Amino acid sequence: MTAAIVRAMALSLLRDRGALAMTFLLPPVLFVLFAAVFAGTGGEVSVIKVAAARATDAASAEVFLAALHGAPDIVLERVEPAAVEARVSGGAADVGLVVRGDVAAPTDKPPLLLVTDPARNVAAALLAARIQRVLSQDLPGLALRRVAGQIEVLVGPFSAEQKSRLEQSVARAPELVASGGAELMERQPLPQRRAEPGVSYYAGAIAMLFLLFSAVQGAGSLVDERRSGVLDRIVMARGGVLALVAGKLIFLILQGLALCAVLFAVAQAVYGVHVLPHLGPFIAVALAASAAAAGVALPLAAVAHTRQQAQTLSTFAVLLLSAVGGSMVPRFLMPQWLQQLGVVTPTAWGIDAFQGALWRGEGMDTLAVPLAVLAGFALAGTAVTLWIIRRQVRLA
Amino acid sequence: MSAAAQPSADQDFAGAPPLAITGLHAGYGPRRVLHGIDLTVPVGSVIALVGPNGAGKSTLVRAVCGRLAPSAGAVTVCGDPAAAGAARARIGLAPQEIALYRPLTIAENLAVFARLAGVAWREVPACIDRVMARTGITARRDERIERLSGGWQRRANVAAALVGSPRLLVLDEPTVGVDAPARADLADLVRSLAGDGLGILLITHDFAFAEAVAERVAILAGGRIALEGPLAELVAQHFPGQRRVEVTFAAPPDSAGRRVLADHGLAGGVDPAAFSGVVADTPEGAGGLIAALKGSGLVPRTIVFEAAGLDALYAAVTREPRP
Numbered sequence: 139m140t141a142a143i144v145r146a147m148a149l150s151l152l153r154d155r156g157a158l159a160m161t162f163l164l165p166p167v168l169f170v171l172f173a174a175v176f177a178g179t180g181g182e183v184s185v186i187k188v189a190a191a192r193a194t195d196a197a198s199a200e201v202f203l204a205a206l207h208g209a210p211d212i213v214l215e216r217v218e219p220a221a222v223e224a225r226v227s228g229g230a231a232d233v234g235l236v237v238r239g240d241v242a243a244p245t246d247k248p249p250l251l252l253v254t255d256p257a258r259n260v261a262a263a264l265l266a267a268r269i270q271r272v273l274s275q276d277l278p279g280l281a282l283r284r285v286a287g288q289i290e291v292l293v294g295p296f297s298a299e300q301k302s303r304l305e306q307s308v309a310r311a312p313e314l315v316a317s318g319g320a321e322l323m324e325r326q327p328l329p330q331r332r333a334e335p336g337v338s339y340y341a342g343a344i345a346m347l348f349l350l351f352s353a354v355q356g357a358g359s360l361v362d363e364r365r366s367g368v369l370d371r372i373v374m375a376r377g378g379v380l381a382l383v384a385g386k387l388i389f390l391i392l393q394g395l396a397l398c399a400v401l402f403a404v405a406q407a408v409y410g411v412h413v414l415p416h417l418g419p420f421i422a423v424a425l426a427a428s429a430a431a432a433g434v435a436l437p438l439a440a441v442a443h444t445r446q447q448a449q450t451l452s453t454f455a456v457l458l459l460s461a462v463g464g465s466m467v468p469r470f471l472m473p474q475w476l477q478q479l480g481v482v483t484p485t486a487w488g489i490d491a492f493q494g495a496l497w498r499g500e501g502m503d504t505l506a507v508p509l510a511v512l513a514g515f516a517l518a519g520t521a522v523t524l525w526i527i528r529r530q531v532r533l534a
Numbered sequence: 535m536s537a538a539a540q541p542s543a544d545q546d547f548a549g550a551p552p553l554a555i556t557g558l559h560a561g562y563g564p565r566r567v568l569h570g571i572d573l574t575v576p577v578g579s580v581i582a583l584v585g586p587n588g589a590g591k592s593t594l595v596r597a598v599c600g601r602l603a604p605s606a607g608a609v610t611v612c613g614d615p616a617a618a619g620a621a622r623a624r625i626g627l628a629p630q631e632i633a634l635y636r637p638l639t640i641a642e643n644l645a646v647f648a649r650l651a652g653v654a655w656r657e658v659p660a661c662i663d664r665v666m667a668r669t670g671i672t673a674r675r676d677e678r679i680e681r682l683s684g685g686w687q688r689r690a691n692v693a694a695a696l697v698g699s700p701r702l703l704v705l706d707e708p709t710v711g712v713d714a715p716a717r718a719d720l721a722d723l724v725r726s727l728a729g730d731g732l733g734i735l736l737i738t739h740d741f742a743f744a745e746a747v748a749e750r751v752a753i754l755a756g757g758r759i760a761l762e763g764p765l766a767e768l769v770a771q772h773f774p775g776q777r778r779v780e781v782t783f784a785a786p787p788d789s790a791g792r793r794v795l796a797d798h799g800l801a802g803g804v805d806p807a808a809f810s811g812v813v814a815d816t817p818e819g820a821g822g823l824i825a826a827l828k829g830s831g832l833v834p835r836t837i838v839f840e841a842a843g844l845d846a847l848y849a850a851v852t853r854e855p856r857p
Contacts, residue, residue, distance in 0.1 A: 139650050139652070141649065142645070142648075142649035142650050143646070143650075145645075145646060146635050146638060146643075146646045149635075149638050149642060150635060153637040153678075365631070366631050366634070366636075367629030367630065367631035367633030368634065370599075370627060370633060371629065371647065371694065374599055375622075375698065376619070376622075376623055376650065376651055376652040376698075377649075377650045377652075531601060532601065
């Protein structure tokens with residue numbers, strides 16, 4: 139009897155081109171876009187626009203600005219000092235830079251002033267990082283002079299011999315940097331994940347987002363069934379409400395599995411996300427995540443009186459769960475309280491489980507907890523749906 | 535008798551009628567809607583249930599389908615309480631709406647509802663073939679519901695109620711949105727299903743359809759059965775020696791004209807230019823009305839004298855014009 143509902147839903151979906159596209163075409167497309175936007179697959183780094191001005195006669199200022207201008211990920215626009223603020227506030231520049239002192243000498247106040255728009259604080263952080271890189275890689279002599287000057291302030295003036303050796307070092311600074319002696323940092327990816335592309339996270343995140351959307355779309359048929367009288371007919375049938383809800387749950391799980399198969403096939407083909415080596419855990423996670431999405435969607439459809447109401451309610455719920463659960467921005471970038479709040483969303487557990495299976499290569503024993511939580515969402519949602527519909531059938 | 539419309543012959547319900555309602559009181563919480571309903575639908579008969587909005591028809595259907603527990607009295611289907619699973623399995627419900635999956639074909643819909651009704655997988659094809667043949671929709675079996683006309687949709691709606699081989703068929707407003715030829719086809723279908731031995735409870739506002747198919751009528755008003763019995767007997771009992779008359783005008787008459795019509799027992803309906811009532815079935819009865827119309831300057835477009843029917847009964851019982 140349950141299979142009859144699954145069949146009815148499957149045929150309805152197959153004949154609804156809009157729903158088919160929403161379920162199976164949109165997720166991979168959005169995944170590719172998200173990966174490009176957030177994981178940098180569409181280009182190495184972001185380019186920032188800087189309005190720069192020189193407010194000092196120090197010779198180092200011009201050298202520094204010229205070096206910064208040559209940096210590949212910066213678009214530097216030279217303006218008058220008084221115009222910097224206007225360029226930033228007007229949106230023509232992401233961040234402003236005023237060189238107001240000698241970069242190569244100890245000064246009372248910082249020689250570089252960053253003019254920032256609070257709405258684009260990240261641009262200031264990126265510029266600060268670029269400046270550090272320019273100073274350490276392109277102008278190491280300048281940096282060395284500044285440090286030496288600061289040491290003189292602290293411990294007293296250098297002797298003539300020390301000054302002579304300092305000048306020799308300053309002259310050799312680019313050579314030292316080129317030979318690698320001046321590198322401050324080196325990145326070392328975790329060895330076991332060196333081969334995993336960073337877009338794995340977004341494959342899981344987009345999967346959870348669209349599992350919810352497609353489940354909501356499928357569960358919306360409950361509204362149609364109630365309004366068309368099909369529910370009255372089903373209530374009279376031997377299978378009753380239980381067959382109806384169980385059928386919908388199973389269909390939404392199968393639909394979710396198909397969605398995950400399409401999405402992660404694209405992830406593997408385009409970005410080399412390693413799905414096949416972790417196929418068992420991946421299927422288990424996809425199954426549990428699809429069931430959890432159904433557990434969210436079914437009660438929402440059950441309480442809605444019209445398709446429009448269901449659509450509004452579901453869109454709100456899906457966006458909220460996706461935002462808090464980490465489908466849009468990784469949770470570790472969120473404030474602490476939001477990270478804690480995310481724990482009550484199936485999205486967070488689903489993304490974590492997908493990452494566990496594909497990124498961390500966890501086995502079923504480690505995945506047991508997130509899988510159990512996702513199954514809990516599914517069971518709770520199904521039980522609530524049964525209760526709501528049985529109540530409606532009695533009161534209608 | 536069609537196998538599609540009937541349960542297996544070895545089922546014996548000890549002579550219990552498809553539907554028996556005795557002393558039914560029911561409502562929603564403190565609101566009482568039905569007050570002591572008695573109604574029986576025997577094997578092979580069609581009972582038409584009519585009544586104004588709010589009379590309790592939907593509540594009665596819910597009680598019949600076991601979705602509303604009586605506060606007093608009983609509803610049994612083939613001898614079992616309506617709320618029991620066995621009773622519900624013997625009811626075929628065709629709701630007022632087209633209660634089918636619109637993107638699916640007729641055959642696919644029937645297969646879904648056959649399975650939900652408990653028909654075994656291997657028996658489903660034969661079951662839907664029988665039901666489609668019985669309801670005359672085989673030619674459209676592979677067309678989607680959303681692409682069918684209103685008449686075919688109604689037939690498919692009835693067919694879906696038959697896949698579980700019910701003993702009682704509940705038809706809720708089966709003629710809504712159906713044109714005259716399709717309505718006549720539906721009437722033939724309902725009569726033939728009753729001929730197969732089904733008990734049929736027909737809820738309708740379509741008096742002509744009810745008169746065409748029902749042996750008995752029940753008029754529900756204020757939560758009570760105001761009248762119940764064979765239509766001809768009820769008419770003879772309530773309108774002895776009277777005929778129904780319907781008068782229409784080119785334009786609604788003024789207040790003086792309406793007073794004249796009311797004095798002769800004619801009341802207006804939904805159409806403000808149409809009035810109906812009963813007059814004595816004698817030359818004087820008809821002549822008196824015509825003379826009164828002439829005397830007051832009212833010029834009718836049509837005057838029809840006919841045997842009183844369900845609409846006259848309905849108007850007399852409910853004090854409402856025909857819907």
